[in-house]
Amino acid sequence: MAADSGTLIVGACQAGVQLAASLRELGDCSPITLVGAEPHAPYQRPPLSKDLHGGTVDAAALAFRTADWYGRQDIDLVTGEQIVRLERNDDGGVAVSAGGRRFRFARLALATGAAVRRLQLEGTELDGVHYLRDAAEADRLAAGLAAARKVAVVGGGFIGLEVAAGARAAGKQVTVLEAAPRLVGRAVAEQTSEYFRAAHLRRGTEVVLQAKISRLTGSGGKVTGVELGDGTHVAADVVLIGVGVLPRTELAGQLGLAVDNGIVVDEFGLCSDGMTVAAGDCANLPNPYVRGDGGRLRLESVPHAIEHARTAAAALLGRRAPYRMMPWFWSDQADIKLQIAGLSAGYDQTVLRGDPDADKFSLLYYRAGRIIAADCINSPADFMAVKTALAKDRDIPADAAADPGVRLRQLIAEPAVR
Amino acid sequence: MPKVTFIQPDGMQTVLEADTGTSVMRTAAANGVPGIVAECGGSAMCATCHVYVEDAYLDGLPEVSEVEDEMLDCTASARCANSRLSCQLNIESDIAVRIPEAQV
Structure with missing residues (x-):
């Protein structure tokens, strides 16, 4: 294998697959190896907590890409190999799996994700x-x-x-x-x-x-x-x-990379060594939408993993473009659809639209007179309006927003205060 | 197996065989068809898998739900009478869809 001239992506997950796809989209022709510990080809995780009630869950049905796609893209997908050791040397480095396989690389991307937090409690070993x-x-x-x-x-x-x-x-x-x-x-x-x-x-x-x-x-x-x-x-x-989950940072630690609630990366997705990239749940990154906390956060969300992987792929190829995605999230709880746009921490005013008792409302968050976030329950149009306004640095004036008869999209305006 | 035809804005076509019951969006994403972004993976959360269904295939499609209807009002490219979110289109028989100029 000529992978010593190529990229090794550790973590065959949402961010890992996107990293590989983005490298190819950006025109990278060098070898790409995507290694994952699980036996399955990479699959979508969000349905795992939502579509549990048919008695079985089949990773194959949730696969991101067909087996053909990896072949056509010339991406070497290696499943069932957990990387346990990473070493850097002058011209790249080597990764070693628990099964003893060695993967040489010129460029390294970490998409190691997060592991569930386990409770230290009597009885957790019981069946059920x-x-x-x-x-x-x-x-x-x-x-x-x-x-x-x-x-x-x-x-x-x-x-x-x-x-x-x-x-x-x-x-x-x-x-x-x-x-x-x-x-x-x-x-x-x-x-x-x-x-x-x-x-x-x-x-x-x-x-x-x-x-x-x-x-x-x-x-x-x-x-x-x-x-x-x-x-x-x-x-x-x-x-x-x-x-909750804890970011998986053990491998980053072996390389001496800075770790602080995740693998510390800059706005381009680069780790503290200036050459390794990290993307997705495992990374702690600067984001312009964060108020406080040093302007940094670690995000656990699909849209973030995708966008962050794109940023990191570009950085691996020397094309640095800062990550600026407006954070958004969703949760499907049977008939309750929650969509969150923006980060509400630090708000000083809220506006309620609609009726919580009817399971259809939005809670808009404001700070210093400007909208910063919204929690939208079964109100996708409100969510899309707030998401658009925030991404374009616009406002939705609070005084008019409470009336559910008015579409939020029609209220999007230049902010009165900057 | 039913055939799904994706027509890019420049007219280029991709024809894929799909498993019955899978969605048009999943078929596109699994095979890397450009122009179906599908940020949310098929939960009608993001409106980035918008397609225009070719007229010949409009009959027999599932009804547009309230959620899909609201999301279709917020797509990046203009909503038309044949607009759908492809994550909500489960494939039962052959279908052809046009991909819009922009999804985000």
Whole structure:
């Protein structure tokens, strides 16, 4: 293999595939090797927490690209090889997999993603306790859910609520246990958190906030429920733990790259050595939409992974163009469609459009008189309007935005204040 | 297998065989057809898989849902009577779609 003159992409995921595709789109003709630890060709992860209720999850059906595509693009896709060691030398470097395979490279891209955060808790080893990150875990969870009557979800973030909503819609008795005082606290403000609590309650899901979990209980090796600090026992045949992810930075650490809540990259996707790139969930990057936190953030979202990979691919080829994407996110919780445009942290005013009790509203966030973000529930037109306004550095004046009879798109204007 | 024809703005055509039940968007993305961006991967979240369905294939398509309808009002290229989000078009038989000039 002549890969010593080419690019090695570690991580056959959304960002990894996009990196490979973008290199080819940019005209790179040198060898590209895309290595992933999982046995499957790269596949979409978002459906793993949403389409669990058919009893199985098939990674092949979720594949990003056909096998032919990799061949036509001359991209060497290597599955089932986890890279465990990276070394740099004068003309590139070498990666070694757990299985002992060596991959030489001239250029290196890290798309190592994130790993689920695991709870140190009695009982997590019991049958029926699940984490959810990859297709194999989703397949096991789908099988477990099909046979379950009672489901407990530890963690009221997007993953937990998506699984809870689906399980409830499939007729299960569902309890969500969240340690914080509100749901999805990291992504939305209090009003939207309260909407989610009420909305899941209306659909028959129990929601326990400020839940202190003592242990998971079991019998005969199988989970029977969750015991809370106040002695309450929540019975469950299936327990899903969804308490966030941690960026995978071990390989970056081996190369001595700067790591701080992710692999530290500049606006071009370049790591602290000035030549390796990192993209997607694993990277901590500057973004012009961040207020505070040194203007940096680490994002876990599909559109970010795609755009960041494009930026990183260009940087690998010496074509530096800063990453400036306006962050956006979505979550499908059965019949509740949440779309978030922008970053709401630092807001000083909100405007509510529509009716939370009717599951159709938008919460617009303002700071110093300008729109900075919106949480849109079953309101895609509002989402698209805010996304457009933010991406084009325009405003949607707060005084007119509360009237749901007026289309937000028609209110997009030059900001009155800069 | 049904055939899906993608017509680029410059008239270039790509014809692909597709599995019944998969979406027009997935077929395009899996095979790297240019012009179908599909940032959200098929959840009707981003309106970047907009297509114009050729007239001969308009009959028998699934109804436009409320969500798709709202998203189609926000596409980068103008919405026409034959506009659809290709992620919402599951393939049952042959279909041909035109790809718009811009998706973002």
